[in-house]
Amino acid sequence: xxxxxxxxxxxxxxxxxxxxxxxxxxxxxxxxxxxxxxxxxxxxxxxxxxxxxxxxxxxxxxxxxxxxxxxxxxxxxxxxxxxxxxxxxxxxxxxxxxxxxxxxxxxxxxxxxxxxxxxxxxxxxxxxxxxxxxxxxxxxxxxxxxxxxxxxxxxxxxxxxxxxxxxxxxxxxxxxxxxxxxxxxxxxxxxxxxxxxxxxxxxxxxxxxxxxxxxxxxxxxxxxxxxxxxxxxxxxxxxxxxxxxxxxxxxxxxxxxxxxxxxxxxxxxxxxxxxxxxxxxxxxxxxxxxxxxxxxxxxxxxxxxxxxxxxxxxxxxxxxxxxxxxxxxxxxxxxxxxxxxxxxxxxxxxxxxxxxxxxxxxxxxxxxxxxxxxxxxxxxxxxxxxxxxxxxxxxxxxxxxxxxxxxxxxxxxxxxxxxxxxxxxxxxxxxxxxxxxxxxxxxxxxxxxxxxxxxxxxxxxxxxxxxxxxxxxxxxx
Amino acid sequence: xxxxxxxxxxxxxxxxxxxxxxxxxxxxxxxxxxxxxxxxxxxxxxxxxxxxxxxxxxxxxxxxxxxxxxxxxxxxxxxxxxxxxxxxxxxxxxxxxxxxxxxxxxxxxxxxxxxxxxxxxxxxxxxxxxxxxxxxxxxxxxxxxxxxxxxxxxxxxxxxxxxxxxxxxxxxxxxxxxxxxxxxxxxxxxxxxxxxxxxxxxxxxxxxxxxxxxxxxxxxxxxxxxxxxxxxxxxxxxxxxxxxxxxxxxxxxxxxxxxxxxxxxxxxxxxxxxxxxxxxxxxxxx
Numbered sequence: 075x076x077x078x079x080x081x082x083x084x085x086x087x088x089x090x091x092x093x094x095x096x097x098x099x100x101x102x103x104x105x106x107x108x109x110x111x112x113x114x115x116x117x118x119x120x121x122x123x124x125x126x127x128x129x130x131x132x133x134x135x136x137x138x139x140x141x142x143x144x145x146x147x148x149x150x151x152x153x154x155x156x157x158x159x160x161x162x163x164x165x166x167x168x169x170x171x172x173x174x175x176x177x178x179x180x181x182x183x184x185x186x187x188x189x190x191x192x193x194x195x196x197x198x199x200x201x202x203x204x205x206x207x208x209x210x211x212x213x214x215x216x217x218x219x220x221x222x223x224x225x226x227x228x229x230x231x232x233x234x235x236x237x238x239x240x241x242x243x244x245x246x247x248x249x250x251x252x253x254x255x256x257x258x259x260x261x262x263x264x265x266x267x268x269x270x271x272x273x274x275x276x277x278x279x280x281x282x283x284x285x286x287x288x289x290x291x292x293x294x295x296x297x298x299x300x301x302x303x304x305x306x307x308x309x310x311x312x313x314x315x316x317x318x319x320x321x322x323x324x325x326x327x328x329x330x331x332x333x334x335x336x337x338x339x340x341x342x343x344x345x346x347x348x349x350x351x352x353x354x355x356x357x358x359x360x361x362x363x364x365x366x367x368x369x370x371x372x373x374x375x376x377x378x379x380x381x382x383x384x385x386x387x388x389x390x391x392x393x394x395x396x397x398x399x400x401x402x403x404x405x406x407x408x409x410x411x412x413x414x415x416x417x418x419x420x421x422x423x424x425x426x427x428x429x430x431x432x433x434x435x436x437x438x439x440x441x442x443x444x445x446x447x448x449x450x451x452x453x454x455x456x457x458x459x460x461x462x463x464x465x466x467x468x469x470x471x472x473x474x475x476x477x478x479x480x481x482x483x484x485x486x487x488x489x490x491x492x493x494x495x496x497x498x499x500x501x502x503x504x505x506x507x508x509x510x511x512x513x514x515x516x517x518x519x520x521x522x523x524x525x526x527x528x529x530x531x532x533x534x535x536x537x538x539x540x541x542x543x544x545x546x547x548x549x550x551x
Numbered sequence: 552x553x554x555x556x557x558x559x560x561x562x563x564x565x566x567x568x569x570x571x572x573x574x575x576x577x578x579x580x581x582x583x584x585x586x587x588x589x590x591x592x593x594x595x596x597x598x599x600x601x602x603x604x605x606x607x608x609x610x611x612x613x614x615x616x617x618x619x620x621x622x623x624x625x626x627x628x629x630x631x632x633x634x635x636x637x638x639x640x641x642x643x644x645x646x647x648x649x650x651x652x653x654x655x656x657x658x659x660x661x662x663x664x665x666x667x668x669x670x671x672x673x674x675x676x677x678x679x680x681x682x683x684x685x686x687x688x689x690x691x692x693x694x695x696x697x698x699x700x701x702x703x704x705x706x707x708x709x710x711x712x713x714x715x716x717x718x719x720x721x722x723x724x725x726x727x728x729x730x731x732x733x734x735x736x737x738x739x740x741x742x743x744x745x746x747x748x749x750x751x752x753x754x755x756x757x758x759x760x761x762x763x764x765x766x767x768x769x770x771x772x773x774x775x776x777x778x779x780x781x782x783x784x785x786x787x788x789x790x791x792x793x794x795x796x797x798x799x800x801x802x803x804x805x806x807x808x809x810x811x812x813x814x815x816x817x818x819x820x821x822x823x824x825x826x827x828x829x830x831x832x833x834x835x836x837x
Contacts, residue, residue, distance in 0.1 A: 449683040452834065455695040455773040462692075462834055490834075509834045 079387075086385040087331045090348040093215075105221065106294055106358040107214035108204065111350075113377025122192035123201060130246065133253035145255050151501055157433060160470050160501070162440065166432040173425040178303075180418035182310040184409070185395070186317030190304060191372035196296050199247070199289035200356065203240055210236050214353070240290045241282065248281030294357035297370055308367055313398040314407055318373045320351075320362045320393050321401060328362075331386055344388050351375035351393060361393055439477060439498065440468040441528040443544040450547045458488075458511045459548045466505045467528055469498040475530040475538070479508065483524035484546055485516040498530070510546060517548035637665070641821075649702045649827045653836075659828060666829035669822055673814065674830075682833045686781060687809070692833040695775040699764040700837040706827040712813030715767045717755070719797030719806055724750065733790040736760075741771045778807055 110116070135142035137155050144153040152159040159166070181188050190197060210232050211217045223229055252274055253261050264270045270278075288296055297304050311317060321344075329342030345362070352360050354375055359368035361375045373395070380390040400406045409415050446462035454460050467477050476495035481487055491508035498504040510524070524546045530538050556565055558573060567573040578584070598604060602621065604614040640661045644652060652658050671680065678684055682691035689697070698704050698713060720729070728746055735744040741760035747753060752760075755768040762770040769777050780789040798807040814823060830836070 446681070448679070448681040449690075449692060452690070452693045453775055454693055455770060455775055457774065460693070460834060507832075 083331075083386060084333055087346070087348075090346070090350065090382065090385070091330065093353070094347075094349040106356065107217045108356045108358070108374075109214050109350075109353040109378075110205075110208060111354055111374075111378050111381055113374075113381065115373035115377045119192055119201065119372060119374070123198045125193065126195070126198055130250045133250070133258040141257055141259075143254065144257065147255055149501060157436065158470060158472070158501075159436070160468070162468060162470075163432060163436060166429050169425040169428040169432070173422060173429070176418050176421045176425070178307070179310055180415065180422065182307045183312070183315055183412075183414055183418065186311050186315050187304070187307045187369075187371040190297065190307065190370040194303075194370075196288060196301065197356065197370055197372065199243075199285060200293045202243065203289045204293075204356070206239050207236055210239075237290075240286055244282040244285035244289075245278070247285045248278040251281050252277055294368070294370075297357060298368055304367065304370070308365075311365065313404075314412065316395045316397045317365065318361060318369070318371050318376055318393060319396045319398065319401055320345075320364070321391070321396065322362070322364075323401065325362070325392050337387070344383070344392050346382065346386055348382055350378040350382050354378040365398075436470065437540055438469070438471045438532070438538045439475065439528055439530055439540045440470070441479075441526060441540045441542045442466040442468070443526045443542045445544055445547070451549070453549075454511065458513050459517060459546075460509055460511045461546050463508050463510065463526075463544065464505055465492070465508055465526060465528075466503050467496060467498040468503045469500045471500050471532060471538075473533060474499050475532055477528045477530040479506070480527045480529070481510055481524055482527070484512050484522055486513045487511070487524065487546075495530075512546060512548070514548065517546065519548065519550050521545040521547045640665075644824070645821060649706050649824045649831075652824070652828050653702060653831065659832065662825050662828045663832050666822075666825040669818070669826055670829050673818065674826065682830065684779075687778065687807075689777060690775075691830050692835055693775060694835040694837065695770060695773055696764065696835070696837070697762070697767045697769060697777065700831075700835055702827055702831050702836060704764070705830050705836070706823060708811060709818075709823050709826055709830075710813065710815040712815075713767060713811040715798050715809050717768075717793070717798035717800065717807075719795060719800040719803035720750070721795035721803065724794070729791050729794050732794060733787055736771045736790050737787050739772045739774055777809070 132143060133141060137153070140153060142153070142155050146153065150161050178189055207217065208214075211220050220229060220232065249261070249265075256274065261270075261274070264274070292300070324343060325345035326343045327341075328345035328347040331346050351362065352358065352375075354377070355361070356372060356374065357368045357370055359366055361369065376393050376395070379393040383390045383392055397406055442465075444464045444466070446464070450461070452460045452462075465479055467479075469475055469477075475498055477498045478495050479489065479492040481489050488511040489508060490511065492506060496504060496506050522545065524544055526542045526544055528540045528542075532538065556563070557567070558571075562576050563573045564576045598614070599616065600618050600620075601616040602613050603616065606612045606614070640658065643658060644662065647655075647658070652662055670682075674682075677688040678691050679688075684690035684692075694700060696704070697715065698708055724732070724746075728750070731744050732741070732746050732750075732752070735741045735747065741747045741752065741756065742758070747756075747760065755763065755766050756771055757763055757768070760771040761773075762768040776786065776789065778789055778793050780786050784792075793807055796803045796805045796807060798809050800806040814826075818826070
């Protein structure tokens with residue numbers, strides 16, 4: 075090492091230690107002002123943050139003459155591009171929820187709290203809010219000073235602009251949320267004309283206030299004390315999960331860099347105790363204490379430590395993605411040999427298959443047949459037996475359709491009440507009472523299965539059919 | 552009481568008994584006090600807005616409150632809202648006959664929906680909630696009608712009521728004759744017995760035994776019986792009973808009672824019209 079290099083290193087180390095006194099672990103009694111240092115993981119976090127732009131811009135996608143994705147609750151229709159899902163298809167939602175729950179589990183088992191660190195709205199919004207804070211109020215030391223400074227014009231100006239920007243983002247968040255549920259174009263029109271309904275206004279107010287308070291003030295406290303997922307995900311991490319870990323074998327005993335001491339004669343570990351990992355931590359924890367509930371595994375401390383290691387001329391990766399097992403020299407069991415991953419993957423695949431099956435077999439029309447219970451059957455004067463049914467035709471298309479009803483399964487069946495085609499209204503259930511008669515001799519006794527069939531043709535001439543089994547009842551023989 | 556406070560600094564009132572038993576002055580929390588006063592104020596405000604206080608002794612009633620709100624008003628407003636929704640249909644129905652209503656699908660559906668309560672209140676006690684009949688009471692869901700199943704006759708039946716009559720034949724016929732007739736009826740071929748003609752059954756039930764709607768006499772050929780067996784009685788026994796004791800025959804104390812009361816005075820014409828449609832729509836209307 076040349077003298078020049080040596081002095082550069084010393085200067086860098088001096089600067090680090092001059093700052094180190096500021097940083098201490100989060101005890102919840104003051105605002106965490108985390109330092110931003112940049113780096114690989116920081117860039118990745120911006121990328122994952124930006125995925126949330128879909129949340130803001132998604133509602134403006136159009137599909138034909140309507141919004142591409144619209145959860146139309148008043149009309150009980152969910153539009154997903156070309157697919158319209160009615161409440162009757164909602165079993166798919168449970169599969170979707172199952173899919174995401176298991177996805178969360180499998181990702182956590184493999185790489186820890188990826189959701190928390192990179193995707194969660196709480197950490198993402200907090201990230202953006204503190205970024206704005208830094209742009210306006212400066213580095214953490216300045217922010218702390220400003221917090222303590224007496225109220226003056228400068229403070230009011232800086233804080234005022236910050237809170238205004240925060241509120242604008244919160245407001246836009248509220249609007250973005252609502253526009254998934256009401257038509258976005260119509261929403262802006264209504265907003266401009268002060269014509270919004272109570273539900274929209276209340277939702278918007280709640281989201282604005284919620285975002286502002288949670289991302290602006292509660293921040294990491296929400297992860298510590300409010301969030302149930304944080305706790306659940308912590309449980310799913312085990313010794314084989316690769317998570318941001320401080321290599322204590324390499325780092326300990328930590329010790330400050332002593333001037334004049336050469337690397338060869340060093341008695342301390344690689345950790346120079348500069349507290350930079352604490353400085354950049356958005357939740358204010360010390361990664362060197364090991365895995366802990368406060369760690370959202372955003373990997374920003376990896377960036378910080380690597381920068382320091384480079385400065386002091388030691389190999390990077392003192393903090394890195396590593397499992398506890400491999401850190402302790404145990405061989406890491408490969409993914410394929412871990413039954414947990416297999417079970418997770420199987421459930422993931424099953425739920426995906428279920429959803430795919432559901433979407434691909436969405437019927438345009440669907441009939442349900444309800445047999446009248448009282449009386450189960452009626453004897454007619456010509457010796458035949460009559461059963462009464464309520465046929466419900468669900469039309470999931472975007473147009474009304476005339477539907478013909480027929481019934482088969484028994485010799486001499488006669489259908490009354492549906493002589494003319496029934497107009498089934500789109501997006502609705504159209505009920506119709508029908509009577510079915512059968513000669514007494516064709517019923518063996520008790521109940522006989524019969525098949526109802528609804529047929530319709532849409533404007534383009536494409537036929538649609540739905541069938542439903544029911545029973546025809548008669549007296550016991 | 553001590554002259555000098557021996558327990559300073561603990562917020563006591565200076566009232567001390569038996570050396571160390573003392574009264575402390577710990578006020579309730581601020582939020583509690585605020586809630587208490589807010590509740591008191593609310594009671595007063597409520598009393599001004601809503602009816603609340605009984606009138607002074609000796610007089611009737613209560614204070615009305617400045618808004619004049621009453622439960623009955625609220626109820627009436629609610630009813631008026633429903634009536635307003637119904638008005639569109641009701642005005643149409645008012646000018647139509649029951650037969651016309653049946654021709655209109657939408658109005659029929661409305662009538663069936665709105666007559667359900669009427670049927671429940673006035674008819675279901677005897678005919679069953681779904682018109683399935685009951686012990687001793689006719690089934691309304693089949694197509695076998697004593698007085699005819701057209702919409703007009705159904706309306707007449709509800710308006711004027713019905714009371715069928717059949718003479719008790721217990722003293723006129725011998726037991727074996729009753730047996731023979733009853734068996735012929737169970738087989739659905741009453742005319743196969745010569746007694747059917749000889750004993751004058753045809754006068755009411757007709758030559759073919761199919762009954763006459765004008766008289767309300769039963770069709771004896773279709774195996775649908777106006778009087779179904781009670782208990783462990785067989786259908787044959789039930790038929791014999793009817794032949795022997797008749798229907799509404801005042802000379803026989805064991806006679807079948809079968810009276811449909813008249814609803815013409817009890818219900819409005821509009822309601823009867825709706826009920827007729829409702830009954831017709833059970834599936835047996837002709």
